[in-house]
Amino acid sequence: MHKLAEGFSVSATVLFVGSIMVAGVLLHPDVAQAKTGEEIFQSGCNACHTIGGGRLVGPDLLGVSERRTEEWLVKFVQHSQAMVEAGDPVAVGLFEEHNKVTMPDQALTKAEVLAVMEYAKTPHVIGAAQPDEPVALTEEDIVLGQDLFEGSVRLSNGGPACNSCHDVTNDAVIGGGILAKELTSVFSRLGGPGVRAILGSPPFPVMQEAYKDEPLTELEVKALVGFLEQADSEQSLHQPRDYGIGLFTSGVVGSGILLAFYSLLWRRRKRSSVNQSIYDRQVKST
């Protein structure tokens, strides 16, 4: 009887979980309605690419489907770095040509990549409307950018501060994250428009997710770009001090001093049980 009940409850659970999964697949919005090529391009690709607007961080995608095969394109969009490592000559060539900036792997299906390629057959210059001329920056903007980077000023839409994941070699910034790329020379690698575009609509999956509902404002993008530009150009002047073994040693010595202080403070503490002398004399079985 007990076994029977157990079997019943297991199969009921399987049925329940299974039906939830089926319902989830059936109701998933991405399956229900596919995005158009334009939507996909606007939501990620346009940070680095244009269609007919010339080179940005990555190459101009106008008519790319005529230059490369369909199969190659899908593979490159999904796993570019794997192809570079595998030694695909075209992929390696592109990587070298574009300052060794890795194209992040995009979570796009084959159909979606093809939709973007279809969209890229005719020029759409809106995606490349990034002005190349330098924006007028004030000293306040750079300070604001530094504060935003460090998180001492909160991003107005509530997104996480840059140094949660990124680091930059700068005297003013201490201890950035190591999850994502070190950004000291990002300006010379990607150029102003590239950085601006990435901050505006991040192409990297983790960054995309982090700022999905909390995008940066125009002013914040401007300030951060200004700060990164300054950090890049002045990087030789900034050499944050390296404490080396001294930091570790002072930690050890400091805790030693603290321990000594506390043992002095608690020198009259009860060190053992009041019954210890009795326990010590007791005969033990082992």
Next chain:
Amino acid sequence: MDVRSQISMVFHLDKCIGCHTCSVACKNIWTDRKGAEYMWWNNVETKPGTGYPGKWEDQEIYKGGWKKDGDKIYLKGAGRPKSLTNIFHNPHLPKIDDYYEPFTYKYLDLIESPAGDDQPTARPISMITGEPMDIKMGPNWDDDLSGSPDYARNDPNLTKLSPAEQEAMFQLERMAFFYLPRICNHCLNPACVAACPSQAIYKRGEDGVVLINQNVCRAWRMCVTACPYKKTYYNWNTGKSEKCILCYPRIESGHAPACMHSCVGRIRYLGVLLYDADQIESVASSDEESLVDQQMNMILDPFDPEVIAAAKANGVADSTIDAAQYSPTYKFVKTWGLALPLHPEFRTLPMLFYVPPLLPVMASVRDVSNEAQQEKLNPIAKQWPDNWLYDTSTEEIFGTIDQARFPLEYMANLFSAGDTSKVKERIMKLMAVRIYRRHKTVGDISEEKSNEALSTAGLTPELADAIYYLTSLPKFDDRFVIPAAHREQAIEMMEFTGDVKGNTGFGFKDKSAERGS
């Protein structure tokens, strides 16, 4: 005058036989749980002895209770600055080894072991690790071990005695002990309440029972340090501290607390005392010599019309005042002046009082002329055919008190902050009642001598009869005078009962009655 009611207790130590039935009753009801294995809200100690937890009376170790500094009193080991500096490690907390490592036995081995040459045994199992263990200590490990170097000689109450007096106590032929049952004292000036940083401990307004709110307790354990009697315990499983609740669910329904109900020697009395709460601070911070007297003075006469009026004005129920007038504890503590608080020098104003033990009565065996024995002093007097007398007190009525096997100083350290005269006064009264009863029943003491004993102790034959009755013959309702709980008043404080008037109870039936409607 701020008159409040307090449920108080009297333990008559002369009647305690040290059977631990109280402890077992309490354990079975309240602390037979995970996390409470080592707790004994009620325990019975042998005195002289170190008790449970070991040396709990030594406040140089545990820093419990209050200490007087100038005109004010301060917590000895708790309070804001001390709690803050000891926030990560409180060095005065008792460790599990100061209590004992709780254990059980592997009883199943007794019936499930395969047949063999040897009788199976139940090995002791630690209730902490679950592994077989050597039992090192228990909650009553010093039971009956008077004079032992480990326990009796380490009794903290001996420190004020001279080495010669201590040696005299432990001479083989003079060795003696008595039992000291302990529960929470439900003090008037509780150190645990004062020490709690979360304000989780409170003293119930209606009857003065001290309770820990389990929803508010944040496991600071300052109460464990602060209670000089070590009667709050930390439950490692729930992460809360616990203590004796004086079986308030039983009291509220008119039953005696489990330890008192089950007491074999019927040593426990429970009743209401009325006291003046305005005096708490001044009494608790009075000089050590006057502590006991002051504490007795703040207990008010429940027959005094002024006290009754003030009590009623303060919301004390009529039934509670009635209970206070019939209270056995009021008789023992105030009317007869027989009981004393345990360690009043901790300044918590405990509301559990002890009648100090008279036993063992000192006696001498003397040769006497039989002729005196042959003259019957009383119609029921027994005749002794031999020529010796087991003499307890006849020659020099109270001569034996000063040479008692327990030096008076020892008893005074326990019950009167070192004042021997207070203990002596109470022991004299007990002795006088004994002499009076011996005159009555055995008949070998003349009425004249018995009356002399009574008047020396400040008693009359009527009082002696009353003491004798409540000590030896009391019925259940004489020992426990429990006032009605008046739950209705408590409910009225929380909600407006008019809201449900007309909605419950009897009424007119509109439609046919259905179960549950």
